[in-house]
Amino acid sequence: MAETVIAARGLRKSYGDNEAVRGIDLEVSAGEIFAFLGPNGAGKTTTVEILEGYRARTGGEVSVLGHDPADQDPALKRRFGIVLQSTGVDPYLTVRETVALYAGYYPSPRDVDEVIDLAGLAEKRTTRVKKLSGGQQRRLDVAVALAGDPELLFLDEPTTGFDPNARRNAWGIVKNLADIGKTIFLTTHFMDEAQYLADRVAVIAKGEVVAEGTPGTIAGRDRMQTRIRFRLPEGKRPALELTDAVGHADGSWEVRTDNPTKVVHDLTAWALERGHTYEVLEVTQPSLEDVYLELTGGEEGHE
Amino acid sequence: MSAVAQSLRQLRFTNKAFWRNPASAFFTFAFPLMFLVIFTALLGQGELRFGRFELDTTTYYVGAMAAFGVISACFTNIAIQTTFSRDEGILKRLRGTPLPAGAYMSARVLHAMVVGAILVAITLVFGKLAYDSPFPTGGPLFEFTVTFLVGSLSFAALALALTAVIPNADAAPPIVNAAILPLLFLSGIFIPLDDEAPEWITTVAEIFPVKHFADAMRAGFLGNIEVAGQRVFVFDWVDVAIVAAWGLLGLILAARFFSWEPRR
Numbered sequence: 109m110a111e112t113v114i115a116a117r118g119l120r121k122s123y124g125d126n127e128a129v130r131g132i133d134l135e136v137s138a139g140e141i142f143a144f145l146g147p148n149g150a151g152k153t154t155t156v157e158i159l160e161g162y163r164a165r166t167g168g169e170v171s172v173l174g175h176d177p178a179d180q181d182p183a184l185k186r187r188f189g190i191v192l193q194s195t196g197v198d199p200y201l202t203v204r205e206t207v208a209l210y211a212g213y214y215p216s217p218r219d220v221d222e223v224i225d226l227a228g229l230a231e232k233r234t235t236r237v238k239k240l241s242g243g244q245q246r247r248l249d250v251a252v253a254l255a256g257d258p259e260l261l262f263l264d265e266p267t268t269g270f271d272p273n274a275r276r277n278a279w280g281i282v283k284n285l286a287d288i289g290k291t292i293f294l295t296t297h298f299m300d301e302a303q304y305l306a307d308r309v310a311v312i313a314k315g316e317v318v319a320e321g322t323p324g325t326i327a328g329r330d331r332m333q334t335r336i337r338f339r340l341p342e343g344k345r346p347a348l349e350l351t352d353a354v355g356h357a358d359g360s361w362e363v364r365t366d367n368p369t370k371v372v373h374d375l376t377a378w379a380l381e382r383g384h385t386y387e388v389l390e391v392t393q394p395s396l397e398d399v400y401l402e403l404t405g406g407e408e409g410h411e
Numbered sequence: 412m413s414a415v416a417q418s419l420r421q422l423r424f425t426n427k428a429f430w431r432n433p434a435s436a437f438f439t440f441a442f443p444l445m446f447l448v449i450f451t452a453l454l455g456q457g458e459l460r461f462g463r464f465e466l467d468t469t470t471y472y473v474g475a476m477a478a479f480g481v482i483s484a485c486f487t488n489i490a491i492q493t494t495f496s497r498d499e500g501i502l503k504r505l506r507g508t509p510l511p512a513g514a515y516m517s518a519r520v521l522h523a524m525v526v527g528a529i530l531v532a533i534t535l536v537f538g539k540l541a542y543d544s545p546f547p548t549g550g551p552l553f554e555f556t557v558t559f560l561v562g563s564l565s566f567a568a569l570a571l572a573l574t575a576v577i578p579n580a581d582a583a584p585p586i587v588n589a590a591i592l593p594l595l596f597l598s599g600i601f602i603p604l605d606d607e608a609p610e611w612i613t614t615v616a617e618i619f620p621v622k623h624f625a626d627a628m629r630a631g632f633l634g635n636i637e638v639a640g641q642r643v644f645v646f647d648w649v650d651v652a653i654v655a656a657w658g659l660l661g662l663i664l665a666a667r668f669f670s671w672e673p674r675r
Contacts, residue, residue, distance in 0.1 A: 161506075162672070182509040182511065185507065188507075189507075190507040192504065192507075194500045194673070195500035195501070195504035195507075196501045196504070197501060197504070200427075200429075200432055201424065201431070205424065205427070209424050213417075213508045213509050213510040214508075214509060236431070252504070256509075
């Protein structure tokens with residue numbers, strides 16, 4: 109059993125009468141990539157900021173690397189790095205100076221140039237922060253958070269505003285960090301990101317954790333019905349006795365089943381016998397996004 | 412690394428970033444000098460009466476603008492820049508690192524003090540060359556230096572306290588100016604106050620630190636002027652103590668209410 113890096117029990121936070129976080133339990137182990145998902149206003153940011161030491165909690169127990177983050181102990185801050193969306197750096201320093209400045213705050217920092225290369229900013233080493241694009245500034249955020257060689261990394265929506273290539277790159281960096289034993293606490297709006305990166309996922313809604321598990325099995329995702337969608341050429345009707353297909357307005361049909369192997373077999377056998385071809389034939393497992401939307405009740409996001 | 416080493420390291424980076432914005436650096440230094448030239452041109456004719464002594468108005472302004480330089484660097488600039496750093500999220504990020512809050516703040520204040528000291532030096536040299544104003548020496552130079560140190564620290568503490576009531580960076584310049592400009596007028600910095608100044612103005616100004624600071628700076632600056640073996644501008648440690656008391660109040664308020672995060 110790996111060492112527990114983050115543990116929260118019965119974590120609560122109220123702002124006046126408003127209970128933003130209503131008794132959350134979390135446990136994250138060393139070397140794990142943990143994704144924390146939830147709509148805006150669900151208490152996600154509040155929870156993370158309590159773990160990072162930015163907010164005081166109203167109740168419950170919290171331990172991060174064996175410390176209470178509320179103590180503001182530098183001994184804890186030496187061991188984690190934070191990538192927040194809303195933090196800046198001095199616009200007049202260069203990339204290299206910025207990373208070096210932050211590296212200097214830690215007792216055993218990583219090599220400055222190595223961190224810059226890792227974040228994909230090698231060509232921008234001597235460029236002033238002011239002149240970086242939005243995506244490059246986000247990468248600098250990652251570089252700054254890695255400068256102190258932290259054991260634990262908080263990543264708050266690290267790829268927002270990235271183009272697809274930059275995202276893949278960032279994901280590679282995160283995977284590599286986990287491979288060398290770093291623990292990653294990730295919050296994200298992108299379900300594909302959580303699916304690709306996370307070992308474990310927790311979903312928060314209305315201040316409570318509503319589901320927790322691996323991305324593949326969370327909330328019984330692996331046991332949910334498979335969706336099969338198909339469309340026949342104009343004027344052809346499917347063999348409804350074979351399936352419980354439901355018609356859509358665009359002329360396609362959809363089946364939900366626990367036994368996709370049989371349904372696909374029946375559908376294709378029926379079509380082959382009659383010489384029909386399906387214009388569309390799609391088999392989809394419920395995605396993490398489907399599960400997430402179900403869990404959060406399609407709740408309107410608000411800040 | 413010791414706290415002092417960390418603070419000095421931070422100071423080095425702060426200074427580097429400061430000079431990378433030449434427009435800002437230029438006007439930081441040119442501003443008080445500009446005021447000195449404008450005020451002496453507009454209002455610098457004739458003499459001001461202090462007891463039986465008549466002081467050149469230009470010399471008066473050299474001392475006043477030296478005090479103004481310190482207030483600009485350590486109050487106005489710190490309050491505005493810190494609010495900008497807060498709104499940029501720079502302070503929030505630092506809060507998540509092991510850098511002690513004191514190391515960051517002391518670097519920022521030290522940098523402002525260095526800028527303030529350079530401003531004082533520029534003003535005095537310019538005054539000497541352009542208006543033949545004196546240079547303090549001996550005891551008065553010591554008084555002048557102590558006043559500078561106490562004043563710059565106190566105004567810096569007040570500036571940090573003031574940021575707590577500034578809601579966002581856009582509001583920083585108007586709020587900071589609204590706090591300091593009236594006092595600069597009432598405290599004999601922009602408009603000379605001599606023995607003929609209306610009494611209510613002096614009474615109001617006595618409450619706040621600007622007049623005490625300006626008076627102590629002037630007493631140090633002109634401390635070598637004597638008439639019949641008597642100093643004309645008598646240095647009063649009470650002035651320095653009142654400035655320090657304001658500074659202490661600022662420190663307490665800043666420690667209690669200072670925010671490292673943008674206010675929403």
